[in-house]
Amino acid sequence: MHIEAQERDDVLLRRSAKGDERAFTELYRRHQAPLYRFALRMSGNVWAAEEIVQDVFMTLIREPKKFDPERGALRSFLYGITRNRVMKHLERAPRELLHEELDEDTVGQRGLGFEALTPAEWAEVRERREQVRAAVLKLPVEFREAVVLCGLEELSYEEAARLLDCPVGTIRSRLHRGRALLLVKLEMLRDTPKRAGASR
């Protein structure tokens, strides 16, 4: 069966539920990358991210009727499942917060200007990014979600709110708190003069 590029997710899902493998493959290819990135950035572990994405789509194979198109888009539904799986993973392995497994293929270096850096500068940049990544992974989960979606994935507040199924104001405030915590963790406030009468 031919798959139209713009065929709606719910139509593809219906066909997939009836055993159309091409429809399922199209759905997978359409949604796996952002879900994988979300899982990877939330967990900091490529194996966990891979397992989570696989688990999410297994759910779609086993229980396609769980998705109700009237309640929202398929992507939001899949993000919801991904979030749950990420939470479970974090509960199970809270200290497994390493990006060490990231290889050169996963961590693209395209267009990042590494070519123009001296080895010392390159090492400094790498270290700095490692600090930022580690600081993001240490954020409380609800702030981390907001930072991952709006800061790393660069979604708009509205898109993030839709995916996390919460008001835009909540995203805005979580992002604000998350960024403030990041500044503290990265000791970027160390050199900032204290506000008169402010207590931190």
Add this chain to the structure above:
Amino acid sequence: MTCEEFELAGLDLETIQGDDPAHSAVREHLRSCPRCAALQENWQTLQADLHAVGAETQEAEAPARVEMRLRQEFRTRHKTVKARRAAVYAGWTLAAAAVVMAAVSWVNWRHENGKGSPPSAVNSEQGGNMNKTTPAGPELGETIVASNDAGEFTLLPGSLPGLLGDATVVRVQMQRGALGALGLTVNEERAADLIQVDLLVGDDGQPQALRLAQTTD
């Protein structure tokens, strides 16, 4: 604008439109407050760092093996479902066929029971077990007529009522005219009709009495 207000709104400077009054207020506050200016600078550095970290994994996607595993699972699952569905259909078809067969058999059995035994069949019953009436003997010189009442046996001429205790009932098919040989009066016009007759046969093998069971046309 105060520092608190700046922290709430000003850090998202890029999201505030240039012609928005808040924009100029933020700019004004940044010029007058070194702390907020430093905070804003750190904030922008963090934004750039986050952007760089995000860019590192911007094109990351699940390895191809995940897709392979999922497609394999998809095939297995849908094949299993199809096989199960086929088994269910086959089961229901067999059950329906069995019900139809049973119904047809029952109807046939009922039909055959309603018709009684086939015309050529011979039913034998021991006289001790049967419910038969022993008719009284005919008067001498009286014309004997076989009764159509199936419940009554008519003694044949020369038979003795007292000797019928161990008699056997034998059902036979014959022409009506043959009744004449047993000493009965026969309507000549219907002599060729086939009839079924229950004969009460005595110990000596001779018919002692008879009754008309059923006429076959």
